[in-house]
Amino acid sequence: MTSGLWELVLKGVWVTIQLLVCSALLAAAVSFVVGVARTHRLWIVRFLAGFYTEVFRGTSALVMIFWVFFVLPPAFGWQLVPLWAGTLALGLTYGAYGSEIVRGALNAVDPAQREGGIALSFTPWQRMRLILLPQAVPEMIPPFSNLLIELLKGTALVSIMGMGDLAFSGNLVRLALQESAEIYTYILLIYFVIAFLLTRVMRGLEKRLKAGVGKKPDSKTRAPEPVVVEAVR
């Protein structure tokens, strides 16, 4: 491989990382908003949040990306820059998965903690901010870490829409060299390295957050939870 082709791959890495960071931030925002809304006391808020989760988890991320690229522009008359379109599709889809993590962690906090907050006459917002979230957030880190890896794998999908990410640059190099084994091995390895670094960072974060509430991090790495639609109970 020539240095020009490597430059192409590096550009792809940069686009993948940009997309990963942007969509992870959007997904985190969506998961907290929707996840907290699912524990709201008004049923209509719970219902809307649940509806959002079911719709976005029920459909395929790739179909969502197609939808954002092809259906939104004529429907609403505005065209998004590819990076933002990709961010929007990935962030909304993975945010729906993340909202389940947030909801689960909030529900797992000992009910006595919430009751203590009520007894001390905290407002609901103070209870959430000062009591529930500080205890729930450290528990969310391991599943969020798995979700982040899924999101990294999901960013490869935008290459189908012609965005120049890592997978796309792999295809370009294949066309240039007429040879695929080498370049795809490199591309897979680069993705693996990024995923490995992400797990390390998340594990460090978990350790710090858990130390803040006097707990130890999970010693065992867990199997990633499948991300699926749940029938309404």
Next chain:
Amino acid sequence: MNWDWSAVSDFMPDFWKGLLVTLQILVIGSLVSFVLGLVWALLMRLPTRWVTWPVGAVTEFVRNTPLLVQLFFLYYVLPEWGLTFSALATGVFAIGLHYSTYTMQVYRAGIEAVPVGQWEAATALNLPLRRTWTAVILPQAVRRVVPALGNYVIAMLKDTPMLMAISVLEMLGHARLFSQEHFQFTEPLTVIGVAFIVISYLASLLLRALERRLAH
């Protein structure tokens, strides 16, 4: 937004064809992932590090890299090595292999959840190793993990559109073809989006029923 019902009815024949291919991929892909996952899980229990280390490394690698790139890898590299399969066969194998690295963890958890007493009873009855696995451990382990395996089948359903990238005409492939021919993107893409939601919802209902039955 202008919605055209006639485009929906024009798309329907293609939709059914795509749905059939999607379901084919799903069924065969699940079987591949169930079998391969069990093989990985059993290999990981061998006492020698010469097997567990490479199997662990390879499955970790496959799990942490995008399915899409794996699809490209198999689709373009296997012919260079003189192995030519149809796009559908390659795609089904790739998706089965990818998900086998997930099901492997499910089986592992299931096997570890079998009480130690069962192992001890098998030893006390002097059962050979083969019988211990086939008659005592696996029936109990697999029964426990059926719901978790089902969840991965639903997750796999939502990854089948990726096969479009290696020219398999499943639902999304048909929708894209139809959109490009008729220049109507909204209707076919929305139809398959809704179809995915409906199918995965129905599948989760089915799974819940199965779970209830297995619990007794």
